[in-house]
Ligand SMILES: [Zn+2]
């Protein structure tokens with residue numbers, strides 16, 4: 130294992146730069162020793178039945194509004210019955226002295242069931258069961274993105290009650306916007322500036338550096354790498370990066386999609402194994418905007434943001450200084466990577 134040569138102050142408080150969002154994160158490694166009276170979360174009971182008659186995502190059940198789910202066998206995609214965005218939103222605009230500024234926002238919200246099985250999670254699905262999920266994400270990104278009114282497609286999953294997801298049925302969401310949302314806009318700016326000065330993508334160069342340094346790597350296959358980013362905010366935050374600088378999910382080859390299914394499984398298995406619990410997180414892909422541009426500067430990746438800190442019941446809060454000033458973490462990215470790297474790649478429940 131190589132050391133981060135120049136980071137000889139890693140044990141003392143320091144700031145790290147996130148080149149994707151152009152923001153700092155405060156790292157306070159000495160605080161991991163302080164007395165802690167953490168919030169105790171009730172460990173959510175695992176879904177134990179493969180079909181729940183009360184679940185609105187299970188095959189054959191009737192959803193709000195009276196729509197009956199088909200008897201699907203792999204994945205199932207539908208428009209969210211309570212969509213935050215709607216395609217037929219009429220245009221509207223407000224600008225009062227540059228202080229009261231608003232725009233109408235049209236879009237679409239889709240729900241993706243990963244499996245007909247109510248009791249599965251990404252970590253408990255095989256790579257061949259996850260492949261259709263990756264295919265659906267790619268297909269939906271391409272379909273939604275081809276609509277000239279859609280500028281960006283956000284694929285994501287909220288997993289676990291701690292993240293506000295009350296239904297354990299394995300599913301994710303896809304929100305397609307008329308405009309480019311804040312996070313993607315920040316990254317797009319950073320990718321653009323880097324590409325212009327280096328003629329390579331920001332994450333291609335970052336990945337090359339991390340492959341040399343090794344100490345933040347967790348797992349890699351032929352086409353994807355899993356690591357704890359140097360600038361991680363959440364205790365066990367990770368980044369999944371494609372080795373080839375592809376701009377989005379639709380541009381992945383068949384082989385790359387299979388490799389993505391594998392690394393998503395490896396990521397979530399390690400998370401579950403860390404505290405022997407179905408690990409909560411928000412995960413999502415950042416891909417190029419669907420504004421018609423080729424965007425060679427953009428580089429597909431997935432962020433995993435899990436809230437757990439030191440056990441199945443203690444979570445990190447983003448409060449106080451973090452709400453008012455900047456995010457802060459105690460355990461270093463290197464320590465978190467070592468913990469995740471050394472966990473078995475086989476799920477603890479077998
Ligand atoms: Zn269900």
Ligand SMILES: [Zn+2]
Pocket residue numbers: 149316415430432
């Ligand atoms: Zn990103």
